[in-house]
Amino acid sequence: MIELDNVGYSYGGGALLSNVSVTLAPGSFHFLTGPSGAGKTTLLKLCYGALEPTSGRVKAFESDMRGFDRDQMAMLRRRIGVVHQDCRFLDHLPVADNIALPLVVSGRDMLREAENLRELIAWVGLSERADALPPELSGGERQRAALARAVILSPDVILADEPTGNVDWEMSMRLLQLLVELNRMGKTVLIASHDLGLIRAAKSQVQARVLRISNRRLQLAGADL
Amino acid sequence: MNRGTIRSYFIGDAQADRVVPPSGFTARLTLFAAGAMAFLAVFALALSLAAGRLADRWASELARSATLRITAPADQMAAQTEVALTILRQTPGVARARALSPQEQAGLLAPWFGPGLDLATLPVPQLIEVTEDETGYDAAGLRLRLAAEVPGAVLDDHTRWRRPLVEAATSLRRIGWISIALIGGTMAAMISLAAHAALAANAQVIEVLRLVGARDVYIASAFVRRFTIRALIGAVLGTGLGMGGVLLLPAASDEGGFLTGLGFQGLGWLWPLLIPILGALVAFAATWAAARSRLKELT
Numbered sequence: 271m272i273e274l275d276n277v278g279y280s281y282g283g284g285a286l287l288s289n290v291s292v293t294l295a296p297g298s299f300h301f302l303t304g305p306s307g308a309g310k311t312t313l314l315k316l317c318y319g320a321l322e323p324t325s326g327r328v329k330a331f332e333s334d335m336r337g338f339d340r341d342q343m344a345m346l347r348r349r350i351g352v353v354h355q356d357c358r359f360l361d362h363l364p365v366a367d368n369i370a371l372p373l374v375v376s377g378r379d380m381l382r383e384a385e386n387l388r389e390l391i392a393w394v395g396l397s398e399r400a401d402a403l404p405p406e407l408s409g410g411e412r413q414r415a416a417l418a419r420a421v422i423l424s425p426d427v428i429l430a431d432e433p434t435g436n437v438d439w440e441m442s443m444r445l446l447q448l449l450v451e452l453n454r455m456g457k458t459v460l461i462a463s464h465d466l467g468l469i470r471a472a473k474s475q476v477q478a479r480v481l482r483i484s485n486r487r488l489q490l491a492g493a494d495l
Numbered sequence: 496m497n498r499g500t501i502r503s504y505f506i507g508d509a510q511a512d513r514v515v516p517p518s519g520f521t522a523r524l525t526l527f528a529a530g531a532m533a534f535l536a537v538f539a540l541a542l543s544l545a546a547g548r549l550a551d552r553w554a555s556e557l558a559r560s561a562t563l564r565i566t567a568p569a570d571q572m573a574a575q576t577e578v579a580l581t582i583l584r585q586t587p588g589v590a591r592a593r594a595l596s597p598q599e600q601a602g603l604l605a606p607w608f609g610p611g612l613d614l615a616t617l618p619v620p621q622l623i624e625v626t627e628d629e630t631g632y633d634a635a636g637l638r639l640r641l642a643a644e645v646p647g648a649v650l651d652d653h654t655r656w657r658r659p660l661v662e663a664a665t666s667l668r669r670i671g672w673i674s675i676a677l678i679g680g681t682m683a684a685m686i687s688l689a690a691h692a693a694l695a696a697n698a699q700v701i702e703v704l705r706l707v708g709a710r711d712v713y714i715a716s717a718f719v720r721r722f723t724i725r726a727l728i729g730a731v732l733g734t735g736l737g738m739g740g741v742l743l744l745p746a747a748s749d750e751g752g753f754l755t756g757l758g759f760q761g762l763g764w765l766w767p768l769l770i771p772i773l774g775a776l777v778a779f780a781a782t783w784a785a786a787r788s789r790l791k792e793l794t
């Protein structure tokens with residue numbers, strides 16, 4: 271699905287990442303950990319094309335991202351659901367519309383999707399808040415809304431950056447449950463997280479691989495986690 | 496950009512319009528700029544058309560007619576007129592030569608001397624109206640021949656005093672068209688600025704839309720449609736007011752000369768109706784260019 275081949279990245283100063291090679295195979299479940307500032311968010315951005323690698327190649331769905339024009343990039347974003355660390359919304363539209371935004375911009379028939387949308391909103395526990403505006407949500411509610419928005423188009427790949435950063439344990443288990451279920455349906459999942467508890471909980475449900483960024487490199491963490 | 500997307504700009508889809516938050520001041524700015532510019536464009540257009548009519552009329556009269564004035568003692572007048580007419584009819588390039596009747600001459604003088612003038616009591620020269628054909632005649636040669644055979648004849652081909660007027664009217668028309676172009680350019684600049692302001696104010700909206708997979712066309716069209724529609728509404732209002740203003744100007748009359756001829760005549764009233772359409776096109780192009788350049792800066 272997504273393939274990083276010897277990728278290096280720097281924001282202009284020294285190299286932040288170098289020689290990163292990883293393949294997210296279809297249906298795989300990965301965690302990405304590492305200390306704050308190690309470059310987890312950066313690596314995810316490389317995966318969905320928000321950043322271009324300074325060296326190496328990133329391939330998505332068998333094609334090199336460097337060759338993508340702006341429309342192809344838009345199409346790519348529809349196949350990769352992303353939960354951003356700083357969940358951004360359209361602040362003038364209610365939560366339900368924000369969650370439905372990927373459907374709207376890709377020209378889906380909203381009437382046909384209405385039932386799906388309602389179910390998904392119920393799943394992330396936002397039915398009561400569906401008409402609220404994003405600035406009126408709590409941090410955890412924002413993250414749940416962001417996750418719902420990331421999966422509404424039923425993308426092949428889901429990249430989640432600290433999706434459980436602001437929610438309590440019970441809610442993070444629910445969100446994990448949702449991601450695990452999507453993975454069982456064949457979606458590829460990559461979650462960046464510090465939360466070792468979450469990673470352990472996931473490992474008991476799916477075969478998750480843990481990648482760790484240390485010293486600018488990406489390593490496969492052992493079974494010690 | 497295929498026909499489907501062009502159509503979708505105007506028919507629009509309610510969803511796409513909602514993704515961009517309603518923006519108060521750029522909307523009013525665009526409406527006002529388009530209205531004011533359309534209003535000015537109506538007058539510039541009226542000026543150009545009136546100057547054009549004037550220039551055409553003067554130019555065609557200039558090219559077509561001349562006057563031969565014969566001053567002679569009363570007893571020789573008829574004979575000299577006869578000779579002059581004969582010469583004129585023989586001259587190649589002269590289509591018609593006609594001596595004005597005493598009534599016509601009296602009519603020409605009426606503005607100065609009042610009606611009821613008896614020409615017989617005055618030493619008035621005889622006027623001969625000379626009409627050229629397409630090829631035109633050799634004025635210098637004709638003058639030489641007349642000087643020899645009709646000593647009292649003076650050929651006035653009007654060129655001397657009419658040419659500067661035609662030139663003035665022509666440059667007035669040119670200035671009118673240049674004004675229209677400048678008005679269009681100014682409107683494009685103002686709408687461009689407003690569009691850039693709106694795009695900058697909505698940077699986060701655009702970023703979010705990009706992140707969820709919106710194509711540039713989709714994002715741009717949300718802005719383009721708004722600005723085009725606002726400009727169209729503004730220009731319709733401005734044009735309406737401008738046409739109302741032109742309508743209130745005094746009608747064309749001979750006494751008023753040029754000033755009262757400022758306005759539209761007959762089918763000319765259809766011309767200003769193009770202004771809102773052009774205004775909308777200008778807004779469309781300006782917003783489209785602004786959105787394009789802005790979006791290119793984003794990933």
Ligand SMILES: Nc1ncnc2c1ncn2[C@@H]1O[C@H](COP(=O)(O)OP(=O)(O)OP(=O)(O)O)[C@@H](O)[C@H]1O
Pocket residue numbers: 281286304305306307308309310311312313355
């Ligand atoms: N746009 C940017 N320009 C310059 N430096 C940046 C930029 N974005 C991030 N950085 C730097 O790159 C490093 C990695 O940032 P990144 O956001 O990838 O870290 P992270 O692993 O996601 O951290 P956290 O766990 O805190 O979210 C940080 O030191 C950060 O300051």
Ligand SMILES: [Mg+2]
Pocket residue numbers: 310311312355431
């Ligand atoms: Mg991060």
